[in-house]
Amino acid sequence: MVGPMQTVRLFVEVARCRSFSKAAAMFGISQSAASQRVGQLERRLGVKLIDRSVRPFELTQAGDLYLIGAKETLRRFDEMERKVSSLGLKDEAVEGVVRVSAIYSSGIDLLSETRDAFEKKMPRVSVEIGYDKPDTIYQAVLDEKVDFGIVSYPDRFKKVTVQPLREEDMAVVCGPDHALAKRRAVSAGELSGQEMIGFDTDLPVGRRINAYLKENSATPVVKHRFDNLDTLKGAVAVTDRFAILPRRAVQREVDSGSLCAVRLTPKLTRPISIITRRGAGPGPAAKAFMDELLVGAGTPDAPPAAGKTDGRAGRDTADTR
Amino acid sequence: MVGPMQTVRLFVEVARCRSFSKAAAMFGISQSAASQRVGQLERRLGVKLIDRSVRPFELTQAGDLYLIGAKETLRRFDEMERKVSSLGLKDEAVEGVVRVSAIYSSGIDLLSETRDAFEKKMPRVSVEIGYDKPDTIYQAVLDEKVDFGIVSYPDRFKKVTVQPLREEDMAVVCGPDHALAKRRAVSAGELSGQEMIGFDTDLPVGRRINAYLKENSATPVVKHRFDNLDTLKGAVAVTDRFAILPRRAVQREVDSGSLCAVRLTPKLTRPISIITRRGAGPGPAAKAFMDELLVGAGTPDAPPAAGKTDGRAGRDTADTR
DNA sequence: TAAAAATACTCCATAGGTATTTTAT
C-alpha cells in the first residue's frame, strides 16, 4: 500500500520532524532527495512552505495551511483506499501463511495483538512472526523468506521499499528502587554520570541513542551493551542501572511494577518502518496484514486502558499549529 | 498545477468516459499507458476496479466506491492546494503579462469572462489572449511565446504537459428556419442526407466529428469545410445548412435567436486541455490565471442564467453510480 | 566552526511509447 502522494507524505513527515534529514531517513531516502522533492512541491505551488532562514526551520503560513489540509486529505484518502482494498479479499476467502520478520524491540505487543485480531478475522490465514537482528531481516526480505520486515531506522537499502509505520517513544527504564524511578521526567543532561546499559552500537538504535546523548551533552557511564531488548530488560531489573528503551516494549513490566519507565526530555523517538522487496508487491494475505498493522499503528502509545484514539491529539496536533 | 495523484485522476477520467482510450486522449497519453496505470492501481489495491468482461466495461463495486472517494478527495485536495497556492501571490503584488494562445472554438466566453474577473482581482496583471490554429499554438508554447495554450484533443506531443480543462458539448447548430431548428434533440442518424458545413479535417475537431459520424453510420452531405469557428457560424446563419459546433461557442447567437442549437444524440463532446511546456513551470501570474480557469471550468455548460452548478449533475453523477 | 540544507552532476528505475496479441461484440 505504498500509494500516491509520496511527496505530500514526505512534507508532512518533514514538518513533524522539523528536519529534512530525519524525515528522509523515515522514508529510506537521502537528505538530498527529500530536499529536492519538497523544493519541487513548493515550486509547483508557487509558495514557500518552509522558512529556511532560521534553524530549526519553521513552516510559513502557507506551510501551516498545507500541512493541515494534507494530513486531512491523507487520512481520508488512505481510509478510503483501505476500505476499497478490503473489498478485494472476499471475506474469509483469503488464505495462506504470512511471514514477518521483525526487530526484537519492535513492540511485540502491537504485533501479536494485531496478529490475534487478524487471525480471528481471517481464519484461513496464519501469521508467523520471527524476531531477528536488522541485517537478518533485510536478508530475509530480499530472499523472499518473509513477506515483509519490520525495522527501525531503515538503512535506505537499495532494493527495499520503506513504509513508515509509526514512531515509538523512548523512555528511561530502571528498576523500582533506582534513584530516577519516582521522577515524572528526566532531562538528558541529568543522565550524566549515571550508570547505563546500552544497545550494541552496531544496531541502529544504539547509534541513534549515542547521537542523542552527544547532542544533549549527556555523558552517562555505559557499563554494558547488549543486542537484545529482553536481555536489556533483564539486566535493568536486577541491577541499579538504567537503560533507554522503547516505552511500549516495557509496558507489561511497568504495569506489573517490576520496572519503571520515566519520560525523557527532550523527546527521543525511533521510527519503525515496514520494508518490502522492491517491485514484487505482497500477496493478498500479507497485504491485508500490513494494512491491519498500519491501522493499528494509527493509534498512539497511549495506555491500553479506555479512551478514544483521541489520546494522540495531544502530541500530534500540537506540532501542527 | 499538474500535481500528484495523476493515476487517481486518470481512473476518474476513465470511469467518466467509460473508455481507456478516450481518457488517455484527455491526458495526452497513449491507450497503453492508461491501461498500464489503471492496472497498476488495481494491483496495488489488490482489487479489480473495472469489470472488463463486458463492453463497454463497467465499474465493479469496489470501483464505484473508489470513484466516489477519489472524486471527493481530489475536490478537497485541489481546493486546498489552490488556497495555499494563492497565498503565494501576495494579494495584488503579482504583476506582468500573461499570454495565452487558444483555439478559436475554445469557448471564448469562458476565457474572456475569466480574464475580466482575473484582471479585476490582479490589477497589475494583464492577460493577452490570442486565437490560433492548433499547430501554431503548440509552436507558441514550445517557443515560449506564450505562457500556456488551450487546445482540444491534445496531440500528446512530446515536450508538452497536458492538463484537462473540461469537456465541451457539441450541438447541431442551424439557422432558425432550418428543418431541425425546432427539434429538442437530433440523433446522429437523422443527419444523413442533410447538408452540412464542417471543420477542416486537418483540425482535430474535424477528424473527431468525422469519426463520430462514421461510428453512428450518419452520412450528411458536407458542402463546405472551414478552419475557423466564426466563419462556420456565419455560414450556418446565412444558408440552410447545419454544422456541429461547441454549444458554448454559439450561446450568444442562440440567446439572440439568430441561431438554434439542438442537442445531439449520442452525446458528442470534445476535451479542452491546457498545454504547457515540459519542465518550465508557469510564472506566478500565469499560474494564477490557470488556476482561475480551472476553477471556472469546474462549472458546467449550464445557461448563464440563474441556478446552482447542479445543472451538470444530470450527466456527471449519473455516470458515476 | 559545525551542522543542516541546497546544489551539481550522474545514473538507473520506471513511466510511457510502438507494435502486437487478445478479447468481446
Place this chain on the structure above:
DNA sequence: ATAAAATACCTATGGAGTATTTTTA
C-alpha cells in the same frame, strides 16, 4: 470482423544517489 484493451518490448525521462557547496547559528 472490428474495435478496444492487454501485453511485450524498448526507450527516455526524471527521481534519487554521491559529492560538494552554501547557509545559519
